[in-house]
Amino acid sequence: MSLSILGRNQRLEHLLPEARELRITGFQSPAEDEKEGGLSLDALTGLGAPQIWVVRVDDDTLLGFGLYPGDRLVVDRGALCTHEQYVVVDLDGSYRVRLMMRNEEGCLVLRAAQRFTPDIVLGPEAILDVWGAVRWVVSYVGP
Secondary structure (H helix, E strand, O other), X not given: OOOOOXXXXXXXXXXXXXXXXXXXXXXXXXXXXXXXXXXXXXXXXXXXXXXXXXXEOOOOOOHHHOOOOOOEEEEEOOOOOOOOEEEEEEEOOEEEEEEEEEOOOOOEEEEOOOOOOOOEEEOOOOXXXXXXXXXXXEOOOOO
């Protein structure tokens, strides 16, 4: 992929063909930098609320979901779990991340990241402890 960084006049020419007649003078006011508030990860994800928990991915078993070791999952324990979302469930005394979805027959299932792990079909008689729904994934991207 190739990118071209356009200067201010070139950006205007790209947007408005008649921009060649415009004259841009002066500098942008520094006061305009304060118009937009800062980005707060706490406010964005709801951290600090009693039902919001952060879970760290410790190993590579979730690579099939695109979740890597060191990623943080922001889990909402008060959310209503629906299909087509990642959930944290208690399976045999240990917590696991599964994709809650509908299979080809229309049944609600829990799918693991590894394809060799069989799906867990959720029926009316199934008793399952859903710990929470994954709302955000915070990944570290850097050197």
